[in-house]
Amino acid sequence: MIRDKYGNLFEMYERITGENPYEAPMRIYPAIHYTMGGLWVDYALMSNTPGLFVLGEANFSDHGANRLGASALMQGLADGYFVIPYTLGDYLANTALDKINPEQGEFQGVRNDVNAWLKQLLSIQGKKTVLQFHRELGLLLWNHVGMSRTGAGLKAALGAIAALEEEFWHDVRIPGSPDMLNKNLEMAGRVADFFELGKLIALDALQREESCGGHFREEHQTPDGEALRNDEKFCHVSVWQYKGKGAEPALHREPLDFEFVSPTQRSYK
Amino acid sequence: MNTLNLTLRIWRQADPQAKGKLVEYPLQGVSTDMSFLEMLDVLNEQLIHQGEAPVEFDSDCREGICGACGFVIDGAAHGPWRRTTVCQLHMRAFKDGDVITLEPFRAKAFPVIKDLVVDRSAFDRILTAGGYISVDTGSAPEANGLPVPKDHAEEAFDSAACIGCGACVAACPNASASLFVSAKISQFALLPQGQPERKARALRMVAQMDKEGFGNCSNHGECEAVCPKGISIKNIARMRREYFKAVAAK
Numbered sequence: 328m329i330r331d332k333y334g335n336l337f338e339m340y341e342r343i344t345g346e347n348p349y350e351a352p353m354r355i356y357p358a359i360h361y362t363m364g365g366l367w368v369d370y371a372l373m374s375n376t377p378g379l380f381v382l383g384e385a386n387f388s389d390h391g392a393n394r395l396g397a398s399a400l401m402q403g404l405a406d407g408y409f410v411i412p413y414t415l416g417d418y419l420a421n422t423a424l425d426k427i428n429p430e431q432g433e434f435q436g437v438r439n440d441v442n443a444w445l446k447q448l449l450s451i452q453g454k455k456t457v458l459q460f461h462r463e464l465g466l467l468l469w470n471h472v473g474m475s476r477t478g479a480g481l482k483a484a485l486g487a488i489a490a491l492e493e494e495f496w497h498d499v500r501i502p503g504s505p506d507m508l509n510k511n512l513e514m515a516g517r518v519a520d521f522f523e524l525g526k527l528i529a530l531d532a533l534q535r536e537e538s539c540g541g542h543f544r545e546e547h548q549t550p551d552g553e554a555l556r557n558d559e560k561f562c563h564v565s566v567w568q569y570k571g572k573g574a575e576p577a578l579h580r581e582p583l584d585f586e587f588v589s590p591t592q593r594s595y596k
Numbered sequence: 597m598n599t600l601n602l603t604l605r606i607w608r609q610a611d612p613q614a615k616g617k618l619v620e621y622p623l624q625g626v627s628t629d630m631s632f633l634e635m636l637d638v639l640n641e642q643l644i645h646q647g648e649a650p651v652e653f654d655s656d657c658r659e660g661i662c663g664a665c666g667f668v669i670d671g672a673a674h675g676p677w678r679r680t681t682v683c684q685l686h687m688r689a690f691k692d693g694d695v696i697t698l699e700p701f702r703a704k705a706f707p708v709i710k711d712l713v714v715d716r717s718a719f720d721r722i723l724t725a726g727g728y729i730s731v732d733t734g735s736a737p738e739a740n741g742l743p744v745p746k747d748h749a750e751e752a753f754d755s756a757a758c759i760g761c762g763a764c765v766a767a768c769p770n771a772s773a774s775l776f777v778s779a780k781i782s783q784f785a786l787l788p789q790g791q792p793e794r795k796a797r798a799l800r801m802v803a804q805m806d807k808e809g810f811g812n813c814s815n816h817g818e819c820e821a822v823c824p825k826g827i828s829i830k831n832i833a834r835m836r837r838e839y840f841k842a843v844a845a846k
Contacts, residue, residue: 339660342677342684343631412731456644458637502644507611508710510652511644 359473362528363390363541367566371414372406378422380415382406387564392540445505448515453498457515460495464488464521472529475543481533485526492522527567527576534578537561549592558590598628600687603695604639606651609708612715616708618697628688632675633658633665635687651698653712660684660824663759666766667712668699673763673822681761681824701766705773705809716762718808719776723760725804726797727780729789742788755782757825764819764827770811775819777805778835779827785838795842802839 330337330349337348344354365387372380372388383403471484495518503509538547538554539561547555563580570577602623609616623642626635633655640650656664660681667682669675675685690696698712706714744752758779765773781798784790790797813832820829 338679339684342660342680342686345686345688456641458641500644502647502649508652508713511650 357474359469361394363392363394364528364531365390371418372410373414373418378418380411380418382411387566392542394541442505444516445512448499448512448519449501449503449505451497451499451501453500455494455498456500457511457518460491460499461514461518461521463491464518464525467491468525468528472525472532474541475545476532477545478533478536481529484529485533488522488525488529492519492526495519495522530576531565531567535561535565553592553594556590556592562590598688600626600628600690600692600694602626602635602690602693605695605697606711607699608651608711609700610649610710612707612709618699626687628686628690630687631658631683632669632685632687633683651712652710655683658683661759663761666701666761666763668701668766670697673701673766674761674824678821679824679826681759684824701762703762703765703771703810705771706762706765714762716760718810719760719762719773721808722773722777722801722804723780726793726800727784728793729784730792744787748786752783752786755779755786755827755831758783758823758827759825761824763822763824765810767818767822768811768813769816769818770814772813772819773805773808773810774813774832774835775823775827775829777801778831781835781838782831785834794838795845798835798838798842799846802835 340346340348340353346354365385366374366381368374368381368386368388372382372386374381374386383406384399386406389398389402389405467484467487471480471487499515501509501511501515503512505512532542532544535542536544536547537557537560538544539556540554543554547557549555563582566579566581567576568579604621604623605618606621607616608619621639621643623635623639626638630638633653636651636653643650653667654664656662658665660683663681665681665683666674669682669685674680674682676689677685700706700708700712700714701716703714705718706716709715756779758776760776762776764775765771768774781801784797785794815829817829820827
């Protein structure tokens, strides 16, 4: 039965640990597997960029403050089978899509921006590799923006991420050139984005003064150590709007309406 | 923690036109707990700090489920462990002092892009030729409208476990893509959703496979032996039946 349902996971475990999970007890500890949230979409699954539809885990629509195994499958099926067949066809049928010339000014502008950005990244030639920055950033988020966090830790993380980002733009060392396959350059672009995303996640966590789902704010717990929500102030999804490079993002709140069930205190006791 | 001192002989090739060669790199103090790709990360960090070009290789999930990674280790696609992608191969598979040779997947239809990275877009074009099903738009399907018996689902799932890594092509003396293509044809042929395009799919995917320059299957079975997902060559027999039936129906 276990082999039938979980054979692939047991195999994966065996490869990593070198231990046979069918015989030896499995070593399991809580870890961050997934970051709740995603791109904002409307009920048709379209983002605030017209024509850009976002499906599955990439959007925020069905996420709670927790996310269990196989939720990805549910959302992929729900969005793919039941929503997008209606909404995408409707959008295409009702939208005039003029022919676009890839040589027109906007495209040239973006090409120039990207080339300048790549040139800037490659010209730094500092002392630390992209992987070193990625690991340091990951450790910062792991330690301060993980499952258990405090207001003080989140504030410290916001400062530390900004400092690390600053260091990245002065001291990253990327080998090679932009006109060839260059995975370090590709990864540098992603890590540059991760700094911004990391700051946003920490900022969001900081303003949410409650413990909810997979996020435990140590200041907000019951006397016996259970997560303490604050439904009066935080029964909403936080939606952050990009306000341009370097500018503080703006917070919008989408209230959560519970029509058929009412939120209760969960206890594992 | 056990550590190993290794000598890596790695295929270095600057671009598709360049003449490649094996270059030796000594690597000290490799933890046996590392995966093979983590070991290469360590080598690359050293190379970057020394001002040398890092070894390019493909990887993404590093959990053995995405199909991005893959190269040849000591003559075997994905290395010495059976049913294991190179990202899930761990260094405890090796001994102190080992000399390990790394080469890209070699096939005419998989040209080398750089070092250990090959262009596998031929697989994408084969999938585009027929690896899809038609879905009605404008109406959501009834959830229980297409009952699938469990054994059919299991069999289709076994075929769908193919991650498209291309090890089967690299291992085949004919550089045939038959295991990959047959797994894709099978997963659809075994399910009701795959029926509308069933015949056209077999014809189109096989035609695209030939067009890409893959060789034919002559039943060596090397593909199944290296396949990290254990895809059976029974799929190839099914592909042939599907193809014959489609030709006969034309």
